[in-house]
Amino acid sequence: MVQQLTRLDTDKIRPDFPILKREINDRPLIYLDNAATTQKPQSVIDALSHYYTTMNANIHRGLHTLAEESTTAYEAVRQQVATFIHAGSAREIVFTRNTTESLNLLAYSLGSRLKAGDEILLTEMEHHSNLVPWQLLAQRSGARLVYLDVDDEGKLSMDQAHELMGPRTRIVSVVHMSNVLGTINPVSELAEMARSVGATMIVDAAQSVPHMPMDVSTLGADYIAFSAHKMLGPTGVGVLWGREELLEDLDPFLGGGEMISVVTREESSWAALPHKFEAGTPNIDAVIAFGPALTYLSLLGMRNVQEHSRDLIGYAMDQIGGLEGIQIYGPSDPAEHGAVCAFNYLDIHPHDISTIVDKYGIAIRAGHHCAQPLHRRLETPATARASFYIYNRKDEIDSLVAALREAAAVFGHEGS
Numbered sequence: 001m002v003q004q005l006t007r008l009d010t011d012k013i014r015p016d017f018p019i020l021k022r023e024i025n026d027r028p029l030i031y032l033d034n035a036a037t038t039q040k041p042q043s044v045i046d047a048l049s050h051y052y053t054t055m056n057a058n059i060h061r062g063l064h065t066l067a068e069e070s071t072t073a074y075e076a077v078r079q080q081v082a083t084f085i086h087a088g089s090a091r092e093i094v095f096t097r098n099t100t101e102s103l104n105l106l107a108y109s110l111g112s113r114l115k116a117g118d119e120i121l122l123t124e125m126e127h128h129s130n131l132v133p134w135q136l137l138a139q140r141s142g143a144r145l146v147y148l149d150v151d152d153e154g155k156l157s158m159d160q161a162h163e164l165m166g167p168r169t170r171i172v173s174v175v176h177m178s179n180v181l182g183t184i185n186p187v188s189e190l191a192e193m194a195r196s197v198g199a200t201m202i203v204d205a206a207q208s209v210p211h212m213p214m215d216v217s218t219l220g221a222d223y224i225a226f227s228a229h230k231m232l233g234p235t236g237v238g239v240l241w242g243r244e245e246l247l248e249d250l251d252p253f254l255g256g257g258e259m260i261s262v263v264t265r266e267e268s269s270w271a272a273l274p275h276k277f278e279a280g281t282p283n284i285d286a287v288i289a290f291g292p293a294l295t296y297l298s299l300l301g302m303r304n305v306q307e308h309s310r311d312l313i314g315y316a317m318d319q320i321g322g323l324e325g326i327q328i329y330g331p332s333d334p335a336e337h338g339a340v341c342a343f344n345y346l347d348i349h350p351h352d353i354s355t356i357v358d359k360y361g362i363a364i365r366a367g368h369h370c371a372q373p374l375h376r377r378l379e380t381p382a383t384a385r386a387s388f389y390i391y392n393r394k395d396e397i398d399s400l401v402a403a404l405r406e407a408a409a410v411f412g413h414e415g416s
């Protein structure tokens, strides 16, 4: 386990991630697809196995020792999440399956309050998970979707936000850090505007919570959503944070076991927060193994994680940006650009780029990254994307640049 560090030391971090010892196509793995999901430290992998080896039991139900141990371990992680994001209490932390489910929960449960003519304000840079649930709600309720445009630098206009927010705006739901552009949006400013018109402010924090300190007590949002798997934790665990008084007032999303207080043949009343939002047996093992992931990041320090991300994206934009025929999307100032670098290179299709660099052991992603409206705005069907995390080093970016030069050669662009 890492010691408290003032800066990230990748030489100390990398041995904690067994998958980084793998070779792909006889080359050491260079994993640059962290915006899709991150790799897991040994402590997280061990926690999964430890859970099944020593304490597997359903939670919140049994009175036997195993049930009490697993319940205690599960609830301890809820408290850890609350501390990690500076929530007022663990009652404000709802475990879901992922960011997508957290946002669907909100769209469903807030939806009953919307009527025809109400407006839901989104941005053109949303991931489909913060777009499709609102489209479904708009179809159900007759509410209208309104979009903030993305400018040529990949940013939003606060002037346009002022213009678009008004008495009809009921919900504002905005991504904190774009998974394509890397843009870090001024969500606190947007939250203030939302509050001034009486709208609910939701932040898709899937890419921001893993990369920067998060303090929901000062953010200004009403709800945020994020996923454990993008911050060293297992898949199958998402978080919905909401202000306690708002969650109290919100109807449940799914009905079933463990989310009730009293059930009669006709009706039911709900369990106390946060359990009224957690119907059925949850992803117990994965929630428990999320604990060591949070511990790992806390020991590194989220300011250091953020500094490391900034250092890598600055270097990547310099080095990848130095290739002739490259177009990098998003803000040109690395200080405003999260740790994702989406690009197009010459006339090579991003899928071909991804396939060629994989031959050098390098994992990047290619496609629309679940952001088709944004790609339409960028006038390209697809981009290639390298995204970084705590274990990545600058020499891995050098290897990507070398592999991109090879890709150019394969496609007949000698000397690019």
Ligand SMILES: Cc1ncc(COP(=O)(O)O)c(C=O)c1O
Pocket: 035, 036, 098, 099, 100, 101, 127, 129, 130, 175, 177, 178, 179, 204, 206, 207, 227
């Ligand atoms: C900005 C953003 N929002 C939402 C999601 C959805 O996350 P999940 O697939 O864990 O639900 C992602 C995943 O890539 C994302 O990058």
